[in-house]
Amino acid sequence: MARVKFLCDADRCIECNACVTACKNEHEVPWGINRRRVVTINDGKPGERSVSMACMHCTDAPCAAVCPVSCFYTTADGVVLHSKDLCIGCGYCFYACPFGAPQYPKVGNFGSRGKMDKCTYCAGGPEADSTPAEYAKYGANRLAQGKLPICAEMCSTKSLLAGDGAIIAEIYKERVMKRGYGSGAWGWTTAYHEGIAV
Amino acid sequence: MTTSPSHIRSIIFALAILIAMPAMPVLAQQLGPDGAPNPTASVVPEQKLLQQSPRIEGRIDIPSERARVLMQPAGRQWDHFHEITLHWVGAIVILGMIALLGAAYLIIGRLRISKGRCGHKVLRFSSFERFSHWLTAASFVVLGLTGLNITFGKIVLLPIFGPEAFSSMSEAAKYVHNYVSAAFVIGLVLIVALWIKDNLPRKADIDWIKQGGGFIKSKHAPSGRFNAGEKLVFWFALGAGAAVIISGCLLIFPFYVTDIAGMQIAQVVHAVIAVLFIAVIIAHIYIGTLGMEGAFEAMATGEVDLNWAKEHHDLWLEEQLAKERLAARSGQSSAVPAE
Numbered sequence: 001m002a003r004v005k006f007l008c009d010a011d012r013c014i015e016c017n018a019c020v021t022a023c024k025n026e027h028e029v030p031w032g033i034n035r036r037r038v039v040t041i042n043d044g045k046p047g048e049r050s051v052s053m054a055c056m057h058c059t060d061a062p063c064a065a066v067c068p069v070s071c072f073y074t075t076a077d078g079v080v081l082h083s084k085d086l087c088i089g090c091g092y093c094f095y096a097c098p099f100g101a102p103q104y105p106k107v108g109n110f111g112s113r114g115k116m117d118k119c120t121y122c123a124g125g126p127e128a129d130s131t132p133a134e135y136a137k138y139g140a141n142r143l144a145q146g147k148l149p150i151c152a153e154m155c156s157t158k159s160l161l162a163g164d165g166a167i168i169a170e171i172y173k174e175r176v177m178k179r180g181y182g183s184g185a186w187g188w189t190t191a192y193h194e195g196i197a198v
Numbered sequence: 199m200t201t202s203p204s205h206i207r208s209i210i211f212a213l214a215i216l217i218a219m220p221a222m223p224v225l226a227q228q229l230g231p232d233g234a235p236n237p238t239a240s241v242v243p244e245q246k247l248l249q250q251s252p253r254i255e256g257r258i259d260i261p262s263e264r265a266r267v268l269m270q271p272a273g274r275q276w277d278h279f280h281e282i283t284l285h286w287v288g289a290i291v292i293l294g295m296i297a298l299l300g301a302a303y304l305i306i307g308r309l310r311i312s313k314g315r316c317g318h319k320v321l322r323f324s325s326f327e328r329f330s331h332w333l334t335a336a337s338f339v340v341l342g343l344t345g346l347n348i349t350f351g352k353i354v355l356l357p358i359f360g361p362e363a364f365s366s367m368s369e370a371a372k373y374v375h376n377y378v379s380a381a382f383v384i385g386l387v388l389i390v391a392l393w394i395k396d397n398l399p400r401k402a403d404i405d406w407i408k409q410g411g412g413f414i415k416s417k418h419a420p421s422g423r424f425n426a427g428e429k430l431v432f433w434f435a436l437g438a439g440a441a442v443i444i445s446g447c448l449l450i451f452p453f454y455v456t457d458i459a460g461m462q463i464a465q466v467v468h469a470v471i472a473v474l475f476i477a478v479i480i481a482h483i484y485i486g487t488l489g490m491e492g493a494f495e496a497m498a499t500g501e502v503d504l505n506w507a508k509e510h511h512d513l514w515l516e517e518q519l520a521k522e523r524l525a526a527r528s529g530q531s532s533a534v535p536a537e
């Protein structure tokens with residue numbers, strides 16, 4: 001099976017936030033939880049770039065390593081998922097995640113966190129595929145239906161790419177060669193221990 | 199150390215760089231030969247930004263400082279600390295201490311009262327002192343066990359209990375750790391208030407160390423209410439307790455006062471100090487129970503045998519007996535009116 005990845009071509013992202021909106025809508029993500037976000041670097045200055053970021057589904061995922069109840073698992077496609085039934089809301093995965101992906105609904109007093117929520121690569125969770133129980137906890141399981149994540153599908157400039165890592169790397173490489181510049185595959189070296197050499 | 203002007207200059211330079219750092223990622227707009235902006239040259243390469251600063255931050259519409267951080271590769275280093283360094287340090291320090299104490303028990307054995315008990319009792323700790331001690335001690339044990347469950351539970355307990363039971367237990371342990379922390383804070387404050395006076399260093403401490411701290415039977419180590427060893431435990435508990443409380447509060451109120459790097463540092467401080475603290479307290483428990491005859495009752499009933507006090511806290515015993523005599527005399531004088 002292919003190793004799926006995300007790639008945001010920052011030289012194309014126009015910060016329209018369609019990916020963010022599509023994600024919220026597709027999974028009915030509650031208020032205050034942001035599975036995907038767009039950060040703008042050097043806002044209003046020369047060299048401004050926007051990057052759409054969510055869980056990168058890392059190789060040797062640090063979130064999975066630090067979880068004190070080991071509630072993560074990696075699918076055959078390389079998607080990093082977790083069980084909300086087992087999560088204790090300790091917040092450690094957020095400290096370990098290089099991309100700020102894990103989100104927590106605030107429940108109760110002080111800083112006490114609820115069950116962690118994050119991007120599932122539109123692949124649901126441990127429940128049986130495409131069941132209401134799975135939808136309620138993790139949102140839609142598009143992967144089980146043979147579809148790619150909604151954020152990348154919706155991207156109007158095709159800045160955000162999802163799919164087989166080797167194929168999207170090839171697409172990015174071609175783009176950089178053609179236009180003559182590229183700011184890099186954001187997060188790839190940190191997430192996958194390899195960048196894309198152009 | 200002398201501070202020459204060149205030192206000061208380099209410090210100011212370093213400060214200026216630190217202040218200028220957030221502005222550094224801005225790269226100047228590069229223009230082509232025709233004067234038009236050149237998108238190729240003004241590109242912002244990710245790797246360059248990471249070389250300039252440990253995190254890449256930008257602007258975001260979500261009203262959260264956390265969300266502004268696009269990337270923090272240090273998460274991987276924190277993962278390494280938590281999964282490799284902490285496991286080794288924790289296991290070596292705690293198991294090492296237990297092994298050391300086991301060896302001490304086998305080699306030195308239980309320190310007996312050399313002259314045996316005489317049966318006469320002296321009050322050593324008031325009931326309020328004992329309450330403060332046990333409040334701190336009980337909350338410490340609970341915090342230590344529930345904390346170690348976060349560190350080692352998945353290695354030791356998860357295979358035994360299975361994922362569901364282990365998760366439910368860990369969730370309960372998390373809440374217990376968070377709430378029992380309040381009891382520990384109160385206990386530590388009480389202990390410090392009650393005992394700081396008797397723990398200030400004095401001349402007898404040096405003699406006590408020179409005489410082998412009471413471990414050498416042929417020598418007598420003089421001591422006031424607390425000996426130099428106990429004082430070390432006191433000051434360690436005060437320092438480590440403060441560190442664990444401050445870092446623990448930062449962890450309980452995540453991101454209230456600090457950013458992601460601060461949270462990681464708070465966790466590292468909390469975990470490292472906690473395992474050292476646990477090791478030191480294991481030694482403290484050993485000496486107070488198995489290691490020395492006649493010590494435990496001081497904290498249990500509050501009273502110790504006179505011979506034990508003579509052997510371990512002679513200077514304190516003298517003061518105590520003097521006080522008792524004084525109290526008895528003034529008590530007599532008021533009870534029996536002069537004729």
Ligand code: HEM
Binds near residue numbers: 344346372465
């Ligand atoms: C005011 C006191 C304290 C506060 C507020 C506090 C708070 C916390 C918090 C919030 C955590 C993160 C995990 C969780 O949510 O359960 C934690 C972890 C931990 N605490 Fe405490 N704690 C306190 C005192 C102590 C003491 C006295 C000890 C040691 C005896 C201790 C040992 C630990 C350990 C070993 C961990 C796990 C570290 C790790 O593996 O990441 N804590 N504490």
Ligand code: SF4
Binds near residue numbers: 061080096191
């Ligand atoms: S991006 Fe964060 S949450 Fe996603 S796999 Fe990597 S460490 Fe885990």
Ligand code: SF4
Binds near residue numbers: 066082
């Ligand atoms: S918040 Fe949940 S998923 Fe994240 S590390 Fe803690 S228990 Fe694991």
